[in-house]
Structures are given as C-alpha cells and as structure tokens.
Amino acid sequence: DQQVKQNSPSLSVQEGRISILNCDYTNSMFDYFLWYKKYPAEGPTFLISISSIKDKNEDGRFTVFLNKSAKHLSLHIVPSQPGDSAVYFCAASANFGGAGRRALTFGSGTRLQVQP
Amino acid sequence: DARVTQTPRHKVTEMGQEVTMRCQPILGHNTVFWYRQTMMQGLELLAYFRNRAPLDDSGMPKDRFSAEMPDATLATLKIQPSEPRDSAVYFCASGLDPDNFESYTFGSGTRLTVV
Numbered sequence: 497d498q499q500v501k502q503n504s505p506s507l508s509v510q511e512g513r514i515s516i517l518n519c520d521y522t523n524s525m526f527d528y529f530l531w532y533k534k535y536p537a538e539g540p541t542f543l544i545s546i547s548s549i550k551d552k553n554e555d556g557r558f559t560v561f562l563n564k565s566a567k568h569l570s571l572h573i574v575p576s577q578p579g580d581s582a583v584y585f586c587a588a589s590a591n592f593g594g595a596g597r598r599a600l601t602f603g604s605g606t607r608l609q610v611q612p
Numbered sequence: 613d614a615r616v617t618q619t620p621r622h623k624v625t626e627m628g629q630e631v632t633m634r635c636q637p638i639l640g641h642n643t644v645f646w647y648r649q650t651m652m653q654g655l656e657l658l659a660y661f662r663n664r665a666p667l668d669d670s671g672m673p674k675d676r677f678s679a680e681m682p683d684a685t686l687a688t689l690k691i692q693p694s695e696p697r698d699s700a701v702y703f704c705a706s707g708l709d710p711d712n713f714e715s716y717t718f719g720s721g722t723r724l725t726v727v
Contacts, residue, residue: 540718
C-alpha cells in the first residue's frame with residue numbers, strides 16, 4: 497500500500513510556463529515533506545521541503561504548497577526551464593515520538609519534460 | 613565536494629548467484645539508508661542504520677537480503693540467492709542524523725540486472 501502517491505507519471509510543459517507536480521499521502525502521521533530531483537544515472541538530490549506547521553515554502557523558482565486537510569502537496573516551478581527536465585520525487589516522514597522518526601517514504605516519481 | 617560512493621555502478625549476474633553492493637557514506641554522517649528504485653514502486657526503503665546499528669529493515673526480504681555496516685566507512689547490501697525480480701537500481705544515502713533530511717545525500721546507485 498503506497499502511502500505517498502504521485503499519480504501523474506509524466507508531465508510536459510513549455511519553457512517559461514508553470515510546472516505543477518502533485519503528490520498525495522494517506523498517513524496522517526507524516527509531518528515533514530520533501531521534493532527531490534533526479535537526473536538519469538544520478539541519485540536523487542534535495543530540492544525543497546516543508547514542515548506540516550506551514551502551508552507554503554518558497555525557494556527561488558520553486559514553491560511547495562501543503563494542504564493538510566486534503567493530504568495533498570504540490571511543487572510549482574515558475575518559470576520552467578529545459579534544465580528542469582528530470583524525475584521529481586515527493587517524500588514524507590513521520591515522527592512516532594518515543595518510537596523515533598521513520599525514514600523517508602517516497603512516491604513513484606513524475607517525469608517532467610520542459611520543451612524549449 | 614563530499615559524496616556518497618557506491619560500487620559497482622553496474623552488475624549483471626545469473627539467477628542464484630550472490631551479489632554484494634557497497635557504499636561509502638560521507639565522512640561524519642551517522643545515518644545510512646538503502647533504497648531500491650523500480651519502475652512500479654518508485655523508491656522503496658530497504659534498510660536504515662544510525663551509528664552503524666540497524667533501525668529499520670522491515671522493507672527488506674529477510675530470506676535473501678542482508679544489510680550490514682562493518683565500520684563507519686562501509687555499508688553493504690547482500691542478496692543471496694539473487695532472482696530476476698531483484699533487478700533494479702539500488703541507492704545508498706547518508707545523512708548527518710535521522711532528523712536532518714536536507715543533509716541526506718544519495719549515491720549514484722548500483723544498477724543490478726539478474727538474468
């Protein structure tokens with residue numbers, strides 16, 4: 497049972513436009529969320545994160561939005577550039593208090609293609 | 613530039629053979645993870661170490677997989693015997709501590725093909 501879901505396997509946008517990547521989760525214990533970017537033949541690299549006490553975090557062209565009631569987060573890239581073409585993974589972590597924090601649970605990824 | 617080193621980068625083996633994948637975490641990082649990437653499941657957690665002690669290996673098939681940290685500079689993931697369904701890219705990652713997610717650094721992965 498996938499607790500973190502990225503329902504769109506791929507997305508294609510024009511250079512300069514906005515890219516919106518979506519992620520849904522089922523575990524209400526998740527309290528920290530991250531987005532990773534992955535190029536072919538490389539490992540994922542950290543992009544941006546958000547704590548559950550916030551609903552928005554911005555870093556340059558990248559903004560992550562969190563809707564806790566809907567258990568949904570999204571990554572916005574504005575403006576999109578050809579170099580943004582990669583696979584984007586959503587990840588989440590839960591804190592079980594005395595039992596400690598669990599390792600990151602990842603979604604299946606969305607392949608973004610930015611057309612010049 | 614600190615990086616996580618994984619060897620080998622590619623491995624092709626026959627079904628039934630033993631496979632060992634190695635990972636050198638970043639010096640000073642006390643948390644090590646093994647993830648597996650498949651087309652269907654994305655990135656799945658296999659095992660998770662803190663200060664060389666296993667914290668969570670619930671994602672790992674226990675009958676054939678084993679993960680160890682013989683010392684702070686080496687983590688190993690072993691499959692014995694290997695099966696075609698084990699074909700995937702295996703990633704190692706290290707971090708400063710379990711709560712410092714932004715410090716997590718992934719290696720480039722080992723692409724395993726079992727024929």
